[in-house]
Amino acid sequence: MKTVSKMVVINTxxxxxxxxxxxxxxxxxxxxxxxxxxxxxxxxxDYFGGFGFVDVSVPAYIGIIIAITxxxxxxxSIASDRERGILRRYRTLPGGATKVMISWxxxxxxxxxxGTAGLIVTGxxxxxxxxxxxxxxxxxxxxxxxxxxxxxxxxxxSFMRSARSANAIGMSLLFPMMFFSGAIIPMQNLPxxxxxxxxxxxxxxxxxxxxxxWFGGSMSQYGTDLLVLSGIIVVSFLIVRFKFRW
Amino acid sequence: MILKVNNLKKHYGDVKAVDGIxxxxxxxxxxxxxxxxxxxKTTTLECIEGLQHHDEGDIEIFEKKMTVNDDFFKERMGIxxxxxxxxxxxxxxxxxxxxxxxxxxxxxxRELLVKLQLEDKKNNYFSSLSGxxxxxxxxxxxxxxxxxVLFLDEITTGLDPMARRQxxxxxxxxxxxxxxxVMSTHYMEEAEYLCDRVxxxxxxxxxxxxxxxxxxxxxxxxxxxxxxxxxxxxVEIFKTIKSVLDISVEKGKIEIxxxxxxxxxxxxxxxxxxxxKANIQYKTANLEDVYLHLxxxxxxxxx
Ligand SMILES: Nc1ncnc2c1ncn2[C@@H]1O[C@H](COP(=O)(O)OP(=O)(O)O)[C@@H](O)[C@H]1O
Ligand SMILES: [Mg+2]
Numbered sequence: 001m002k003t004v005s006k007m008v009v010i011n012t013x014x015x016x017x018x019x020x021x022x023x024x025x026x027x028x029x030x031x032x033x034x035x036x037x038x039x040x041x042x043x044x045x046d047y048f049g050g051f052g053f054v055d056v057s058v059p060a061y062i063g064i065i066i067a068i069t070x071x072x073x074x075x076x077s078i079a080s081d082r083e084r085g086i087l088r089r090y091r092t093l094p095g096g097a098t099k100v101m102i103s104w105x106x107x108x109x110x111x112x113x114x115g116t117a118g119l120i121v122t123g124x125x126x127x128x129x130x131x132x133x134x135x136x137x138x139x140x141x142x143x144x145x146x147x148x149x150x151x152x153x154x155x156x157x158s159f160m161r162s163a164r165s166a167n168a169i170g171m172s173l174l175f176p177m178m179f180f181s182g183a184i185i186p187m188q189n190l191p192x193x194x195x196x197x198x199x200x201x202x203x204x205x206x207x208x209x210x211x212x213x214w215f216g217g218s219m220s221q222y223g224t225d226l227l228v229l230s231g232i233i234v235v236s237f238l239i240v241r242f243k244f245r246w
Numbered sequence: 247m248i249l250k251v252n253n254l255k256k257h258y259g260d261v262k263a264v265d266g267i268x269x270x271x272x273x274x275x276x277x278x279x280x281x282x283x284x285x286x287k288t289t290t291l292e293c294i295e296g297l298q299h300h301d302e303g304d305i306e307i308f309e310k311k312m313t314v315n316d317d318f319f320k321e322r323m324g325i326x327x328x329x330x331x332x333x334x335x336x337x338x339x340x341x342x343x344x345x346x347x348x349x350x351x352x353x354x355x356r357e358l359l360v361k362l363q364l365e366d367k368k369n370n371y372f373s374s375l376s377g378x379x380x381x382x383x384x385x386x387x388x389x390x391x392x393x394x395v396l397f398l399d400e401i402t403t404g405l406d407p408m409a410r411r412q413x414x415x416x417x418x419x420x421x422x423x424x425x426x427x428v429m430s431t432h433y434m435e436e437a438e439y440l441c442d443r444v445x446x447x448x449x450x451x452x453x454x455x456x457x458x459x460x461x462x463x464x465x466x467x468x469x470x471x472x473x474x475x476x477x478x479x480x481v482e483i484f485k486t487i488k489s490v491l492d493i494s495v496e497k498g499k500i501e502i503x504x505x506x507x508x509x510x511x512x513x514x515x516x517x518x519x520x521x522x523k524a525n526i527q528y529k530t531a532n533l534e535d536v537y538l539h540l541x542x543x544x545x546x547x548x549x
Contacts, residue, residue, distance in 0.1 A: 003347040010340055017335040085330035092297060092325045093348040094317040 003095075007103035008110065015111065021073045025115040028068075029061045030122050042127040051215065054127040058119060059210035060183040062142065065115040066149045067177055067203050069108050072170040074153030078104075080163035082245070091246040105150060112146050133216040141213040141222075145206040148229040151236035152202060158244045177203040182211075205229055248273045248395060248426050249294065254303035256289050263289040264300070265450030271395075271428055271443075276421050278441035279430040282541055286450040287430035288328050291399050294428070295325050308394065321350055324393030326384045328400050328430075334373035338364060338383055341372065342390060349391035358386045362416055378409025385416060396420065398429040402436060414439060434534040444533070446540055453540050458533045469531065471513050473500040475524035483520070487512040 015022050033054065042052030081087050090096045123129035131138075160166040178184055180194050181203035190198065198204045209225040249271040256264040264286045271277040279287045293300040294307065296314045305312040308322055332341050342355035359365045362382045367375060375383065381401050388396055398417075402410045410433075417440050420427060431437055437444050438458045445455040454461055473479065481493050484502055489512065492503040502513060510528050517524055 003344070006344050006347050010336065010344055013340070014333055014335050081333065084333075085327060086332060088297070089325075089327055089330045089332075091315070092295065092320060092323075092327070093345065094320040094350070096320075096348065097315075099348065 003099045004103045004106065007100065008107045011103065011107040012110070015107075021077065021111075024068050025065055025073060025111055026118055029065050029115060029119050032064075033057065033061060033119060033122055034126075037123075037127050042129070049215070051130055052127070054123050055130045055214075056186070056211065058123045058129055059214040060207045061119055062116050063145065063181070063183050063203055063206040063210055064178055065119065066112050066142075066146050066206060067174060067183075069112045069115075069146070070149030070151075070153040071156070071174045071177070072167070073111070074104070074108055074150065075156040075160050075166040075170055076163050078154075078157035079160035079166040082160075083162050087246040097246065104154075108150055108153070109143075109146055116142065131214060133214050138210075138213045141209050144226070144229050144233075145209060148202065148232045148236075149206070151233045151240070154240045154244065155236040158240050177201045180204075182207045202228070202232055247271065248308065249428065250304075250306040251290075251294065252304045252306075254290065254293060254300055254305065256286075256293055256298065256300045262450050264293065266303070267445075267447065267450070267452055268303075269445050269452065269455060271426060273394075273426055274424050275442045276417070276427045276429065276440055278437040278444040279428070279447060280432065280434065280437055280444055280537060281430075281447040282432060285447045287447065288399055289450075290447070291397055291428065291430060292327075295323060295397055296320070297327075321391060322394045324388035324391065324396040326381075326388045326396075326398050326401060328403075330384070332372040332383070334371060336372050337368070338370055338372065338375070339368045341383065342386060345387045346390040351391050353390065353392045355386065355390055358389055361419060362386045363412070376409070378405050378412060381405065381409075381413060382416065385413075385420075389420075393425070395426045395428060398427060400430055400432070402431065402433060410436070434532065434537045438533040446537060448541055454536070461536045462531050462533065469504045469507055469509055470529040471502045471504065471510055472527040472529065473502070473513070473517070473524050474498070474527075475522060477522055477524070479522060479524070483516055484513060487516070 036057060037054050040053035042054035044050055044052050048056045078087070087100075090100045093099075120129065156166065156169065160169070176197070180190065180198050181201045182190070182198070183203060187195070187198070187204075187208075205225040205228045209222045209229070212222050212225075247270045251270065252268050254264050254267045255262070267286070267290055269277075279290060281287055289298065292298045294305055294312065296312060296316060296319055299314055307319060310318070312319060338359070339355075342358065346352045346355050359368060362385060364379065364382055364386065367379055367383075372380065372383065385396075385398070385401065388398070402413050405413065414436065417427070417429075421440070429441070441458065443455065443457050444461070446453050446461075454464075456464065479500060481495060481500060484490055484493055484500075487504075487509060489505040489509045490502055491505055494501050502509065504510070507530065510526075514526060517526065
C-alpha cells in the first residue's frame with residue numbers, strides 16, 4: 001500500500017515533468033473544446049435533441065481523453081521503461097510486478113479523471129454545460145470505459161518493443177478512432193461505409209455510452225456497449241496476464 | 247556457504263550461455279566472476295538472482311533452494327543489473343525512497359547517500375548524473391534493504407579511471423561492513439584489488455578459480471627482475487640464489503626469473519655487496535597475466 005501510493009505520487013510527478021502526456025490528456029481536449037465551442041457555441045438546437053454543441057461534445061471528448069490514455073500514454077511510457085531496462089529492475093523488487101501494475105492502473109485512472117474534470121469544469125464555466133443524467137450512473141459508465149481503455153493500453157504495451165513503435169501504432173489507432181467513432185463528427189453525419197468501420201472501434205462504444213448516460217438514457221439503450229466494453233476488459237486481462245514482458 | 251551453485255546450465259537457442267558452472271561463496275566474501283564479453287557472466291548472475299529460469303543444475307542461496315521470482319530471496323538480495331536505468335526525470339532521492347518502500351527491512355537511505363558520496367546529488371534528476379554517479383545510485387538502490395548478498399554486474403565498465411577508483415573505495419567500505427558480494431568484471435586489476443576469490447569463465451565454462459594469489463602461483467607465472475648497468479656483470483653471481491629459475495641476457499639487460507618474490511631481495515643484496523651500480527626493475531606477475539594466458543590458451547584449444 002505504501003509502495004503503491006509512493007509510486008502513484010512519483011508517476012504523477014514524472015507525468016508533469018515530462019509534459020508531453022500531460023499536455024495530451026489535460027490540455028489538448030480543453031483546447032479542442034475551446035476551438036469548436038467558440039465556433040458553434042452551446043445554443044440548444046433540435047439537431048442535438050434540444051441540447052447544444054458543447055453539451056453533446058463534452059461526453060464525447062471525455063471518450064477522447066480515455067482513448068489518449070489507453071492508446072498513447074500507457075503503451076509509450078511502458079515501452080520506453082522496458083527499452084531502458086527499468087521494468088526488469090522493478091521486477092527484481094519484492095512483489096514488484098503486482099505493486100507496479102496496481103500503481104499504473106490507479107495512476108492512469110487518476111490521470112483520465114483529472115483530465116475529465118478539467119474538461120467538465122471548462123464546459124460548465126464557459127458554455128453553461130447541461131447535464132440531465134444520473135451522476136452516479138455516469139461515473140460508473142465512465143469508469144467502465146476507462147478500465148476498458150486501460151486494458152487496451154496494457155495489451156498494446158505487452159507487445160511494444162520500443163517507445164517509437166508504441167508512438168507510431170498509438171497514433172495510427174487514435175486518429176481513425178477519434179474521427180470514426182462519433183467523438184468529433186456526430187455518428188449520423190458519417191457515411192455508411194465509415195459506419196461499418198466504426199463498429200470495430202472500441203471508442204465508438206465509449207462515446208455512445210457516455211452520451212446516452214449524460215442525457216439520462218435508460219440501461220436498455222446501451223446494453224451492447226456494456227457487453228462490448230466488458231468483453232474488451234476480460235479478453236485484454238487474460239492476454240496481458242500471460243503475455244506481458246518486463 | 248551463503249551461495250552454492252552446482253552444474254548450472256542455460257542456453258539461448260544454440261548458444262550455451264552457461265555450460266555447467268559450479269562454485270560457492272562464503273559469507274562476507276567478495277567473489278569475482280571474470281571473463282571476456284559473452285562469457286556468460288550476466289546469465290550466471292541473473293539465474294542466481296531469480297530473474298531467469300535455468301535449464302539444469304542447482305542454486306542454493308541462504309541455505310534454501312532458489313526459486314525464480316520468489317520474494318523470500320528478493321527481500322535478502324541486493325541487485326544491480328548490467329543493463330538498466332531509471333526514468334530520466336526521477337530524482338535520486340525519489341528513486342531511493344520508492345525502492346525502499348518495496349522491502350520489509352530497510353536501512354535509512356539518507357545514510358546510504360552519504361556513504362556513496364551522493365548527498366549533494368539528492369535532488370538531481372537521474373539523467374543529469376555522470377556515469378559514475380549513476381552507478382553509485384544503482385549500488386545505493388541495491389542496498390536499501392540491507393541485503394545479505396549484493397550482486398554487481400560490471401559496475402565499473404565504461405567508467406573513467408577516477409570514477410572507477412571511487413567505486414572501488416565504495417566497495418571496500420561495503421566489504422568492511424561484512425557484506426557478501428558477488429561481482430562480475432573484466433578488469434583484472436579490479437578483481438585483484440577487491441576480490442577474495444575469483445572464478446574465470448569463458449564460453450560458459452569455468453577455466454580457473456581460486457584466490458588471485460593462488461591463480462598467479464598456480465600458473466607458474468614468474469617474478470622477473472631486470473637489471474641494467476653500465477658495468478659488465480657476470481651473470482654467474484646470481485646462480486647461487488635458490489629461487490632463481492632462469493637467467494637471460496638481452497641487449498645488455500639481464501633478466502632473471504624467480505620462483506617467488508624473495509628473488510628480488512637476494513639479487514639486491516648481491517648487487518649491493520659487490521658495489522655494482524645498476525638499475526633494478528621488478529616485475530611481478532598479476533592477475534592480468536594469468537587471465538590473458540588462460541583466455542588465449544582456452545580459445546586456442548577450442549579453435
Ligand atoms: N537474451 C538472450 N538471447 C540470446 N542470446 C543471449 C541472450 N543473453 C545472452 N545471450 C548470449 O549468451 C552468451 C552469454 O552472454 P552474457 O551472459 O551476457 O555474457 P557476459 O555477461 O559475460 O558478457 C552470449 O553469447 C550472448 O550473446
Ligand atoms: Mg554481461
